[in-house]
Amino acid sequence: MKNKILITGGAGFIGVNSARRFLKNGWEVHILDNFSRRGTDLNIEKLKNEYSTSKLKIIKADIVKDYSVLCVAVSDVDVVLHLAAQVAVTTSVANPRHDFETNAIGSFNVLEAVRLSDNKPIVLYSSTNKVYGCLEHLPVKEFDKHYQFHDKEIHKYGVHENVNLDYHSPYGCSKGIADQYFIDYNRIYGLKTVVFRQSCIYGPHQFGIEDQGWVAWFTIASMLERGINIYGTGKQVRDLLFVDDLSRLYELAIEKINKTAGKAYNIGGGPENKLSLLQFLDKLMSHMGREIPLAYSDIRSGDQPIFIADTRKAFNEIGWKPEYDFNEGFDAMSEWVKGNRGIFNSFFN
Numbered sequence: 177m178k179n180k181i182l183i184t185g186g187a188g189f190i191g192v193n194s195a196r197r198f199l200k201n202g203w204e205v206h207i208l209d210n211f212s213r214r215g216t217d218l219n220i221e222k223l224k225n226e227y228s229t230s231k232l233k234i235i236k237a238d239i240v241k242d243y244s245v246l247c248v249a250v251s252d253v254d255v256v257l258h259l260a261a262q263v264a265v266t267t268s269v270a271n272p273r274h275d276f277e278t279n280a281i282g283s284f285n286v287l288e289a290v291r292l293s294d295n296k297p298i299v300l301y302s303s304t305n306k307v308y309g310c311l312e313h314l315p316v317k318e319f320d321k322h323y324q325f326h327d328k329e330i331h332k333y334g335v336h337e338n339v340n341l342d343y344h345s346p347y348g349c350s351k352g353i354a355d356q357y358f359i360d361y362n363r364i365y366g367l368k369t370v371v372f373r374q375s376c377i378y379g380p381h382q383f384g385i386e387d388q389g390w391v392a393w394f395t396i397a398s399m400l401e402r403g404i405n406i407y408g409t410g411k412q413v414r415d416l417l418f419v420d421d422l423s424r425l426y427e428l429a430i431e432k433i434n435k436t437a438g439k440a441y442n443i444g445g446g447p448e449n450k451l452s453l454l455q456f457l458d459k460l461m462s463h464m465g466r467e468i469p470l471a472y473s474d475i476r477s478g479d480q481p482i483f484i485a486d487t488r489k490a491f492n493e494i495g496w497k498p499e500y501d502f503n504e505g506f507d508a509m510s511e512w513v514k515g516n517r518g519i520f521n522s523f524f525n
Contacts, residue, residue: 179198179202179203179204179254180203180204180206180252180253180254180255181198181203181204181205181206181253181254181255181256181257182206182207182208182249182250182252182253182255182256182257182297183195183198183205183206183207183208183256183257183259184208184209184239184246184256184257184258184259184260184286185208185209185258185259185260185261186205186206186207186208186209186257186259187207187209187211187213187216187217187219187220187234188209188213188216188219188259188260189219189377189379189381189382189383189389189392189419190259190302190377190419190422190423191207191209191219191257191259192219192220192222192223192381193379193380193381193419193420193422193423194257194259194422194423194426195207195223195232196223196226196227196423197420197423197424197426197427198423198427199223199226199227199231199232201427203231204231204232204233205231205232205233206233206234206235206249206252206253207220207232207233207234207235208235208237208239208245208246208249208260209234209235209236209237209260210236210237210238210239210260211236213383214383214523215381215383215519218519219381220234222381235249237249238282239260239278239282239283239285239286240277240278240281240282240285243285243289246285246286246289247289247292247293249289250286250289250290250293250295250297251289251293251294251295252295253295253297254295254297254298255297255298255299255300255430256286256290256297256298256299256300257300257302257426258283258286258299258300258301258302259302260278260282260286261278261279261282261283261302261351262274262275262278262279262347262350263347263388264347264385264387264388265306265345265347265348265387265388265476265477265478265479266387266388266476267347267387267388268345268346268347268350269345269346269347269477272346275346275347275350276346276349276350278350279347279350279351279353279354280350280353280354283301283353283354283357283358284354284357286299287299287357287358287361287367287369290361290367291361291365291367296367296368297368298368298369298370298430298433298437299358299367299368299369299370300369300370300372300426300429300430301354301355301358301369301370301371301372302372302374303351303352303354303355303358303371303372303373303374303440304347304348304351304373304374305335305373305374305375305442305444305480305483305485306343306344306345306347306348306351306352306478306480307341307342307343307348307351307352307355307373308335308339308340308341308342308373308480308483309341309342309343309344309348309478309480310342310344310478310479310480310481311335311339311342311480311481311482311483314326314327314330314335314339315327316481316482318411319411321410321411321452321454321455321458322411322413322451322452322454322455323411323412323413323452323481323482324413324482325482325484330484330486331447332447333447333486333488334415334442334444334446334447334484334485334486334487335442335483335484335485335486336442336486336488336489337373337440337441337442337486337489341355341356344477344478345477345478347478348478355371355373355440358370358371359371359438359439359440362437362438363438368433368437368438369437369438370429370433370436370437370438370439370440370441371439371440371441372422372425372426372429372440372441372443373440373441373442373443373485374417374422374443374444375414375415375416375417375442375443375444375445375483375484375485376390376391376414376415376416376417376444376445377417377418377419377422378391378392378416378417378418378419378505378506378509379418379419379420379505379508379509379512380419380508380509380511380512381419381512382419382509383523384396386405390453391416391456391506391509392509392513394453394456394457394460394468395460395506395509395510395513396513396520397468398460398461398464398468399464399513399514399517399520400517400520400521400524402524403468403469403470403471404457404468404469404470404471405470405471405472405473406453406454406470406471406472406473407472407473407474407475407476407479408472408474408475408476408479409454409472409475410452410453410454410457410470410472411452411453411454411481412452412453412479412480412481412482413450413451413452413481413482413483413484414444414450414451414482414483414484415444415445415446415447415449415450415483415484415485416444416445416449416450416451416502416505417443417444417445417449417498418445418498418500418502418504418505418508418509420500420505421445421498421499421500422443424496424499425443425490425494425496428494428495428496429494432493432494432495435493435494436493436494439493441487441489441490441493441494442485442486442487442489442490443485443487443490444483444484444485444487445485445498445502446484446485446486446487446497446498447484448498448501449498449501449502450484451502457470459506463506463510
C-alpha cells in the first residue's frame, strides 16, 4: 500500500485527530472539507503548523455539491475515511432535508466515486449508535444518578452488533441508510468498506456545542462559567471513547482489511468507560472546584436512556480495545479547552 488517505470532513474533530495520527505514521493525507463548522479553520491551521505541507493537501469542497471534485480526490488515494456529515439529532429534526442530503446523498456520492474509480480505495465509514434507535425493547433500571440495562449480559458487555437496527429521528435514518449502503456495496460491488457504529467520542479539537459533543460542551461551558441545560433526567448513560483510541482503530482496520471488509463494528469506550450525564457533571464540578448552574428541559426525541458498545467483535477480529481510561482522556481534553479559552470566549461573546 502506498499509504495515501483522503479524509472527508477532515477539518473536524475526529478528522483532524485522525489526520495527525496518519501524518505522524508517514501517510500522505488529503483533507476534503466544506469548512462550514465553527473551528474547522483553526484545526487546519494548527495541523499545517505541525506537519510538512508536502504531506498534507487541503481540498475545500462539499460532498453533496462538488461530486466531480470528490471523484478526482478519490481517484488519487489508497484509503478514504468518510467522516463528513451533519452530526446533530436536533438539527436533523429542524432541517431534515439538509440532514438527508448531507448524510445519505453525500455518502452515496462517496461510494459512487469509489465504485467508478480505477483504484478502488478502501473506505471506512463513521456511522453511529443511533442506528439502533431508542432500544425500547431493552428494559433499564433507574438509580439515583444513572440508568442501567436490566439484562445481565448486556449490562456486562454492552449492545452487540446483532441487535436489530431501528432508525429513530431523521439523523438516525440518514446515517442508517448510509450505514447499510456501505455494507451492501461490499456485497454487490466488492468494495472494501468497513462501518463503525460509534458511541460518544471526545478529546482535543472538539468544538462541542449544546446540540452535539456533550462532554466537550459541558467542559467548555463550565470553563466560561455558563449554565448547562440538561435534556431529560441527566441519568442517560454513554460509554466514552477518547479520540486517539478511535484513530488507532481506523489504522488497524486498514491493516486487516481482508478481515474487516464488509463488516460493521460497535465502537465506544465499553462498560469500563461508561458515565451518565450527572456522573460526569459531578466529576466536572470537582475538577473545576465549584458548582455549575443546571437547568432541566424535556428529553430530546430519539434519545437513548443508555448506550454502551459491546466491543468484543472489534477485539476478536481487529485486536482493538480502548487504551485510555476516561480520567486520562478527560485531562487531555480539558487541557486543550483551557489552552483555547480565548477562542471560546470569542465564540460566545
